[in-house]
Amino acid sequence: MLSIENLKAKIDKKEILKGLNLNIKPGEVHAIMGPNGSGKSTLSNILSGKKGYEVNGNIKFEGENLLELETEERAHKGIFLAFQYPLEIPGVNTNTFLKTSINAIKKARGEKELDAIEFLKLIKQKSSELKFDQAILNRQLNVGFSGGEKKKNEILQMSILNPKLSILDETDSGLDIDALRIVSEGVNSLRNKDNSFLIITHYQRLLDYIKPDFVHVLKNGQIIKSGNFELAKELEKVGYENFN
Amino acid sequence: MKQELEMDSRQKEIENLKDYKYGFSTDIENIRAPKGLSEEVIKFISKIKKEPEWMLNFRLKAFERFKQLKEPNWQKPKYPKIDYQDLYYYSAPKSMKDKPKSLDELDPKLLETYKKLGIPLQEQARLNGIAVDAVFDSVSVATTFKEELTKQGIIFCSMSEAIQKHPELVKKYLGTVIPTTDHFFATLNSAVFTDGSFVYIPQGVKCPMELSTYFRINASETGQFERTLIIADKGSYVSYLEGCTAPMRDENQLHAANVELIALDDAEIKYSTVQNWYPGDKDGKGGIYNFVTKRGLCKGKNSKISWTQVETGSAITWKYPSCILKGDNSVGEFYSIAITNNHQKADTGTKMIHLGKNTKSKIISKGISAGQSDMMYRGLVDISSKADNSRNFTQCDSLLMGNKCGAHTIPYIKNKNLKSNIEHEATTSKISDEQLYYCNQRGLNQEEAVSLIVNGFCKEVLQQLPMEFAVEAQKLVGISLEGSVG
Numbered sequence: 001m002l003s004i005e006n007l008k009a010k011i012d013k014k015e016i017l018k019g020l021n022l023n024i025k026p027g028e029v030h031a032i033m034g035p036n037g038s039g040k041s042t043l044s045n046i047l048s049g050k051k052g053y054e055v056n057g058n059i060k061f062e063g064e065n066l067l068e069l070e071t072e073e074r075a076h077k078g079i080f081l082a083f084q085y086p087l088e089i090p091g092v093n094t095n096t097f098l099k100t101s102i103n104a105i106k107k108a109r110g111e112k113e114l115d116a117i118e119f120l121k122l123i124k125q126k127s128s129e130l131k132f133d134q135a136i137l138n139r140q141l142n143v144g145f146s147g148g149e150k151k152k153n154e155i156l157q158m159s160i161l162n163p164k165l166s167i168l169d170e171t172d173s174g175l176d177i178d179a180l181r182i183v184s185e186g187v188n189s190l191r192n193k194d195n196s197f198l199i200i201t202h203y204q205r206l207l208d209y210i211k212p213d214f215v216h217v218l219k220n221g222q223i224i225k226s227g228n229f230e231l232a233k234e235l236e237k238v239g240y241e242n243f244n
Numbered sequence: 245m246k247q248e249l250e251m252d253s254r255q256k257e258i259e260n261l262k263d264y265k266y267g268f269s270t271d272i273e274n275i276r277a278p279k280g281l282s283e284e285v286i287k288f289i290s291k292i293k294k295e296p297e298w299m300l301n302f303r304l305k306a307f308e309r310f311k312q313l314k315e316p317n318w319q320k321p322k323y324p325k326i327d328y329q330d331l332y333y334y335s336a337p338k339s340m341k342d343k344p345k346s347l348d349e350l351d352p353k354l355l356e357t358y359k360k361l362g363i364p365l366q367e368q369a370r371l372n373g374i375a376v377d378a379v380f381d382s383v384s385v386a387t388t389f390k391e392e393l394t395k396q397g398i399i400f401c402s403m404s405e406a407i408q409k410h411p412e413l414v415k416k417y418l419g420t421v422i423p424t425t426d427h428f429f430a431t432l433n434s435a436v437f438t439d440g441s442f443v444y445i446p447q448g449v450k451c452p453m454e455l456s457t458y459f460r461i462n463a464s465e466t467g468q469f470e471r472t473l474i475i476a477d478k479g480s481y482v483s484y485l486e487g488c489t490a491p492m493r494d495e496n497q498l499h500a501a502n503v504e505l506i507a508l509d510d511a512e513i514k515y516s517t518v519q520n521w522y523p524g525d526k527d528g529k530g531g532i533y534n535f536v537t538k539r540g541l542c543k544g545k546n547s548k549i550s551w552t553q554v555e556t557g558s559a560i561t562w563k564y565p566s567c568i569l570k571g572d573n574s575v576g577e578f579y580s581i582a583i584t585n586n587h588q589k590a591d592t593g594t595k596m597i598h599l600g601k602n603t604k605s606k607i608i609s610k611g612i613s614a615g616q617s618d619m620m621y622r623g624l625v626d627i628s629s630k631a632d633n634s635r636n637f638t639q640c641d642s643l644l645m646g647n648k649c650g651a652h653t654i655p656y657i658k659n660k661n662l663k664s665n666i667e668h669e670a671t672t673s674k675i676s677d678e679q680l681y682y683c684n685q686r687g688l689n690q691e692e693a694v695s696l697i698v699n700g701f702c703k704e705v706l707q708q709l710p711m712e713f714a715v716e717a718q719k720l721v722g723i724s725l726e727g728s729v730g
Contacts, residue, residue: 048685051677071684080685087682091700100696101686108687140700157686 001026001196002047002066002165007057009039009046016042018221019057024165027193031207032200033232034218035240040200041084043218044169047198048081049074061165076108078164082154082171089141094153097141098123098160105161126159130186148179155186166190167198172206184209204236217243277334283307286435289334293404293438298415306424306434313428320620320652321560321589323533326498333436333469393451399444400455403471406442413444417475421504421541421568429500430537437471437502445480445511454710456485470501476511478544483514485713499558501536509544509571514552516709518717520724521557528587528616531559538565542574542600550577551594552708554717556724559588564622566595569603569631576605579705581717583698583724584617584649593623598631598664607638610702613649614728624656627664634664642672643701645694645728695722 002024009017016039024030034040046053049071059066061077069077089097102122103113114122127134132152142150151171158166168187172180187197187210199212207215207229215231216223219240225231235243277288286307290300315326393400399410406414424434445451476482486503499521505513515538524531534557540549551565561584567576578594596605605625613619625636642651653670675697683693698721699706709717 050681070689071681072687072689075685075687083682083685087676087679089679089682089697089700091703092696093700097686097696100688100692101683104689104692105687161686 001062002198003058003060005058005060007043007046007055007059009042009056010054011042011052016221017046020218020221020223022216022223024196024198026164026196027191028214029191029197029199029210029212030214030216031210031212031232032198032216032218032223033202033204033235035202038218038240039221040218041169044081044167044198044200047074047165047167048079072104073108075161076105080158080161080163080166082151082158082166082168084169084171084173086142086145086150086154088143088145090143092141094137094139094141095119095123098137098157101157102160122160123156127156129189130156130159131182132156147174148176151175151179151183152186155183159186159190162190162195164194165196165198167200169200170202171199172201172203180206181209204232207232219243276332279332280329281307281331281333281436285333289436289438292334293407295407296411298411299407302419302424303435306431307436309425310428310431310435313431315428319562319591321562321591321618323560326533328432331498334438393453396449396452397446398449398451399442401442403437403440403442403473406473410442410444413475414442414473417504417506418471418473419504421506421539422502422537426537429535430502433469433471433500433502433537437469440470440472440501440503441474441484442472443474443482443484445476445482447477448479449477450480451482454483454485468497468499468501470499470503472501472503474503474505474513474515476505476507476513476547478508479510480508481512483710484516485710486515486517497531498533499536501538503536503538503565505538505540505549507540507542507544507547507549507571507574510546511544512548512550513540514550514710515540515565516552516713518554518709518713518720519557519561520720522559523557523586523588523724524559526586528559531588532557534558534561534563536563538563539568540566540576541568542571542576542603544574545571545600546573547571548575548577550575550579550708552579552705553581553592554705554709554713554720555580555582555590555592556720558590561588561590561592564593564595564624566597567605568597568599569605569634570599571603572600573602574600575603578605578607578609578623579708580609581612581702581705581721582610582619582621583612583721584614584619585724585728586615586617588615588617590618591620591622593621595624596626596636598625598627598634598636598661601630601632601634603631603634605634605636607636607640608704609638609640610705611640611642611651611653612645612698612701612725613642613651614645614725616648618650619652621653622656623654624658625666626656626658627661627666629660631661632663634661636666638666638668640668640670641701642670643698644672644674645725691722691726694725694728698722698725 004020004022007017007020032040046055055067099119106113123137136149136153171183175183184206199210211229215227215229217225277285286303290303422430424431443455474484505515507513521532521534542549549567553565555561565578569576576596582590582592584590593609594607607623609621611619611621621640627634638655640653644651651672655668657666659666679697680693683696699718702721706714706717
């Protein structure tokens with residue numbers, strides 16, 4: 001589904017990714033762990049198409065050259081990024097935003113757009129599946145949301161858009177234990193043989209809930225080790241600094 | 245060589261037309277007054293409209309005053325000097341000489357023009373239940389639903405017709421809010437106004453439908469001088485919609501309308517405008533000068549006047565729809581969205597003059613500037629010494645797009661009454677790249693993202709618009725900002 005070959009990225013002339021390789025197959029859950037400044041967020045930004053980076057290397061998504069696609073085109077193809085810091089958009093109702101989003105994607109795919117009733121049915125179903133309080137959907141997008149509400153909202157958006165590849169950028173940061181569990185359950189409920197996940201995190205804690213198939217250690221712009229869930233436990237014991 | 249140049253400029257004109265959705269003109273022969281401004285021209289206008297003597301005298305009085313006035317220049321957007329002798333002050337489609345009795349009798353070309361504007365008269369009238377008084381150039385061409393309104397005693401007609409059929413009302417109220425001795429452009433209007441709408445709602449009547457006028461400037465070099473007068477008698481209610489689009493013109497065109505609203509005891513007038521005149525091309529060439537005087541008088545106690553405007557067009561917008569709160573407990577409201585893009589300029593806001601006791605006013609202004617445009621909110625809140633327990637709340641928000649545009653806020657606040665209070669809030673923000681990225685990541689392209697964010701910013705004002713306008717206005721907000729984010 002996704003193959004990254006020798007990915008290098010610079011921002012403001014500073015090299016952040018220094019030859020990263022990664023392959024994700026349909027249905028797989030990959031976790032990337034690494035210390036601050038190792039390039040984790042840069043990787044998620046580049047995959048989702050944020051501008052401002054000088055990028056070298058190859059990224060193929062379902063056989064297509066991802067780097068040639070605009071940010072929104074990547075979203076249309078099924079790439080979703082759960083933001084570490086979801087943006088506030090004053091005056092825009094969360095429901096309106098979600099409906100605009102899903103219909104923009106459907107339109108780009110040549111599918112029939114949802115009318116108001118179909119949409120309401122969908123969000124009702126999804127929020128009850130995820131045990132989310134639907135009330136937040138009537139508020140302005142992320143405005144005045146608590147940290148936990150923002151992250152839950154990202155997961156709800158993910159479940160409504162049903163992406164092929166979901167990238168979670170430190171979704172666990174700032175969550176209390178209950179919120180962490182709810183968010184993890186949300187992710188788990190979306191797991192199936194077709195959907196893949198790339199989970200970026202500092203801590204093993206989230207991975208206790210979402211058992212990844214693979215764990216990669218990102219340090220200094222490269223993946224220095226890959227393994228299974230045991231690797232995360234090992235990391236937690238020795239710490240990033242002593243891990244080689 | 246000369247021919248080549250002409251070809252070039254023609255080619256350019258055609259190219260420009262492609263950018264402006266409403267850029268077309270209809271080929272209808274015009275009846276025109278001779279070029280220029282003089283007593284003769286005013287007499288010509290009055291004569292062709294078969295006006296009574298008092299009307300002509302009203303015009304001539306204004307003209308005398310006009311000759312003594314100087315064109316103001318304190319506004320922020322400057323413009324090249326207008327040669328008032330180089331304009332036509334009257335122009336009417338020829339086919340209008342014999343007034344049509346129904347829509348079917350209209351010049352098909354005229355109807356087609358409206359269709360291109362997206363306002364098919366018949367359909368709109370039939371489907372929406374709106375009575376439409378359409379102004380094509382300077383003459384009202386179609387008035388619908390008149391009968392239904394007549395049953396309730398409501399008068400909704402062109403100003404010309406009102407002068408003929410309801411002289412007592414026109415005589416009593418015309419010029420009472422905007423006198424012939426007012427400022428330069430208002431006085432010019434009083435002298436040369438050609439047509440406009442007249443509305444009278446009798447005592448205790450709630451007008452059952454939204455009254456609507458679409459203005460349209462058509463003939464080249466024609467300044468438009470509309471005159472609108474709305475009177476809501478005791479305990480009545482009316483909601484009035486005014487929408488405008490103009491075809492492409494190379495020369496700058498002056499539009500100096502006067503709108504007077506009068507609300508008597510317990511009456512309410514809601515006046516909504518969507519203004520989408522030609523803003524000029526990307527380089528700031530051409531476009532309409534929108535120098536309009538709009539003023540409402542809350543004459544009676546417990547009366548209310550509410551202005552809502554969505555200003556997206558015109559090269560220069562210079563207007564301050566105002567409320568004079570004379571009656572005790574009267575309420576004035578001003579909700580505004582002003583958008584400037586490319587080289588557009590706007591200097592707009594409101595005046596709330598509190599004279600009566602317990603008067604309240606509310607101002608919500610949303611300014612959006614993009615491209616190299618410049619936006620100014622200028623507003624006056626004046627609470628007189630007699631206006632005990634009066635209140636004003638003002639909120640002015642500016643949104644900037646890019647780094648070549650400007651936004652300014654100048655609130656003038658005068659409170660001469662210790663028992664009254666004024667609140668003012670203002671914010672300035674910018675659409676961030678991060679917000680756009682977030683929207684893009686959710687599948688919205690750049691323009692959809694901008695439209696969504698801006699509509700969110702304007703929501704409080706959009707909510708004030710009647711349903712018929714809200715959807716159109718929302719689309720317009722998106723369209724006017726197209727190409728503003730690279």
